[in-house]
Amino acid sequence: MSSYNHISFKPIWTIGEKTIYELGQCEALILTLSETPIFPNYRRQLLHVSLVKGAQSTTAIEGNTLSEEEINELIEGKELSPSKEYQAQEVKNILEAFNNILTQVVDGDRPLLSLDLIKELHTKVGKNLGEIFRAIPGQFRKENVVVGKYRPPDYQNVESLLNELCHWMKSYFHFEKGQSFAETVIQSIVSHVYIAWIHPFGDGNGRTARLLEFFILLRAGNPDFASHILSNFYNETRPEYYAHLDKSTRTGDLSEFIAYAVKGYLDGLKKVMATINKSQVEIFWRGYIHDTFSHGPLTAKNENVNKRRRNLVLSMPYDRPVSVEEMTLLSRELILIYKDLSDKTIDRDIQELLRLELITEISSNRFQINQNILKKALPRKAQKK
Template identity: 40%
Template sequence: MRRFETTHPWLRSFDTDYLVHAPPRIWMILGEIKAKCEQLTGIPLMRQTADELYTVYLARGVLGTTAIEGNTLSEEDVRAHMEGKLKLPESKEYLKQEIDNILAEIRRMLSRRRRRKLPPWSTKEICRHNKVVLKDLELPDEETVPGEIRKHSVGVGRYRAVPAEDCNYLLEQLCKWLNSSNNDTNEDSRIPIGLVKAIAAHLYFAWIHPFGDGNGRTARLIEFRILIEADIPIPATLLPSNFYNQTRTEYARQLDRASQSGGKMDQFMEYAIRGFSEGLSEQLASIRSQHLQISWISYVHEQFQGMTGTAAKRRRNLVLALSEQDQPVPRSQIGEINPRIAREYANASQKMISRDLNYLIEMKLVERTIRGYRARKERMQAFLTSD
């Protein structure tokens, strides 16, 4: 009899029977998640927009998984670093290294997924994840070796991880379960079951806690790989890490509760599933906003089609400049919206500005409000709303 069978008896078997007894509300959320993922996949995006979306959520996801462990960089810092523009003092260089390690492993998995060359789950592969996570970082003690299963006892808060002597065995069992469950789902259930499997694997790994350091980041990489294997849209696969970071106090509380419950994952599951669904809603809202902007720009150009001359060009540029503003622009600031407008109205009289604004109001492209002037982008909503 192995020691973990006494200390952690719920780890005798790995499964995702959570769905067997999941309440109806969870099935409803999973159904919504499937529909949202299909919407994300089916929305046509310009290459620039798609690249921007990917970069935004990659930065958030990578930051999320490192920030939970104490990385203090901001999302803007991470994006600047990804572009090679972030400068930090030597004492903070390790913050960039933490980001680089996660980025390297995510990009490796994505590349291999695209080439259909992701290896089967194995203890060796999971150890590799941990080795990359801890590459060139200061370790907590001499006993911790990146990529090597611990030989000492560890714990997180009140939770004591499984005995060191059982870590290798339990990792092998976890990998056996992951490999055997890869072909258990049909196309219709691939996304919801893939999500549940990813969350369950995250919990199982956290309970085993097989390494001296980097277990949380390694668990979230495992979760990420399962999500890309379930064909969840790439930007969405990084949502869990971002959600855990945004709710890190609750994340720690849910992990602790699951650990103290003797292997019950119901509450952690609901917490993670709801967070994923909310993240998908935010992504869809962001994409719809970008579609609205693209459609509006096209519409404005159509309205000025056939019009020539300096005045038409100036008025068109003014509408587009107003379209980029989050709030109405006061009349006194119209000529200063952006450098281009400033140049075009540099020598303009107040009568010219008023004439241009009134012309655009008549075209129903601009509206005057108490706070100033705004573009009427909402006219595009009827064309973009399907419900």
Template identity: 40%
Template sequence: MRTYERTHPWLNFSLDLRTLPPHLWALLGEVASKCDHVAGVPLDPEVAKYIHHVYLAKGALATTAIEGNTLTEDEAKAYLDGKLDLPPSREYLGKELDNIVAAFNKIVAEISQKGPRPLSIQQLKDMNKQVLRGLKLEQSVVPGQLRRHPVVVGRYRCAPYEDCEFLLAKFIDFINGFSAPAGMSPIYSVLKAIIAHLYFVWIHPFGDGNGRTARLIELHILLSSGFPQPTGHLLSNHYNLTRQEYYRKLDQARDPNGGVIAFIDYAVRGFWEGLVDQLELIKGQQWRVAWINYVHEQFKGKNSPADTRRRVLALALSEQEKAIGKNAIRTLTPDLAQLYAGKTTKTITRDLNRLSEMGLVKKENNRFISQREKILAFIPWRHNSRQSK
């Protein structure tokens, strides 16, 4: 008998799917459906690039923040955009992000160039090596090499180091053998990614960077299964947003009476919530582009100075979340400041009235707001339906 069989009996490399409750199967189906929606959304390339960048930054920050990275989301975005120089005392935080982004990009490049491939031990070692590249580590930690010493994380004593190589081989066989029935591939891929994360963290085969490596494995499995790139970062983001619950669920997952199922339920629910938010962001971007096109269509063939001014004003108001007072119009954007230079307040009033007549702007308590909801064809029906109840 190997040591881990006595000390870590939960490392049994099995998952009885018959124990999954009906609500979890339903939620998995919704996750698969929403991922299909994300994959099938037509987007302007610049908008798609923006959304990809947003979730790349979220994913990179999330997986490092769980391990203690203290950069804010805005700082992470600015750093990845090359717009933030960190002081020497915080340079390592940027290095952690760089390592994760490089690992993300490598996974994407390998899948796009060579297609999906089964996981291998060497792949896991390479992931860990990339995660820890150039960071200051304990003397006993060698990036990409299995640990040769006991490790305790919080209250959890990780699997015996002498069994790590054996356990990693079993892990690879288990995950690569996790096949789906016909038509169930997306649902099983989510289960596979989550259970791979859980088992890898339990084994903890490397001296450092195991959590980050586990989340890279999740990403690899999801992207290999055809999930859109932005969705691949949602699990990491969920774990980070609910960090205390994440650790609690990891700790409880060792309970033979439903602990694993509880962790899967927690992860899938967070995945679903992240997809809801992601689809809202995508819908908002589509709405914005559609409105811009609609405004331009309303001014088609109208090129007078007044029409040009009104078109710019309509577009500027559409970028505002709240109604704007007439006196703030001039300073709303640099373009408007230039267009209204030397004009009286009467000109602004005429322009707003004309936009209101065109149905592009509406007045609310002597303030003005874009009427973007005009192009949401079914919103009035839903609104009236709710009022009639």
């Protein structure tokens, strides 16, 4: 095994100041994401997107061409064309693996890295893939292979190398004794790379490595709806992913790969946080509207009229103006309410919302929710120069 100089089971990496800072930002975002209540529909949407993007990304890296739309169809129980049956099964396996791991971790089953765990993950990857999948699911390879220009370790050494990897993960990263957030992230990335290096299976090693990375992050408290981030980042930056993996293989130094992965992790968390912020804006806005119609100086005494006007403003989008014609078509409920009402009634409703300063007229007959209300709800701070 001495010829595998890059597989040293030693912390051959340096975490630079920038990466340390980014890990701190990641930890702060994870804490915020984990403790911020969001509407159930936003949570369902986030988790759904996470599963779809995660499955699409980790299989796309290996050549799967299914689109997010097609994966959505699979989730809905629809069948794809026979020519895409194999690719559909690949994605189904990853979706099932994500859900199983999530259930396992949430239920409190958080095992340490072991040969059985690695085999179990590979079994999920290769389920029902038949002979096209160049491996027996859950069994280590029985022959030597070449991956591009890379020659992985002799198959006879696979089990002993994985045993050493598991022992090193336990002693160096000490999950059962408690570990810092930074240690968790680094362990997930290092485990991913080592599985790629050892290449224990005839096929499906990349997907198994990324499932292991996902498991380690989830086990340590990564929110379920942020589970897709690294796989999605690797897929979106595929040339960089392979370039960093190749360089780390040649040098045995994981510094650049870790820095690359942490940056992608941070960027992904920021995107998830932006979606969460939208939920918080909706919570505030709904509360403000309900408070206005409960305690504000309303011109109408009829409860149904005020309810109609309240529903109208609540249906308006936050980020764009809408025309008068579009306003009454924003939801099925509004369509049914306004279909038998006159233009004068619609105009009176709009005028009341303007009077209450809940909406503003952007241009002729185009209206938007009053952004100043949202801005005033934010903390005051110095303007950037």
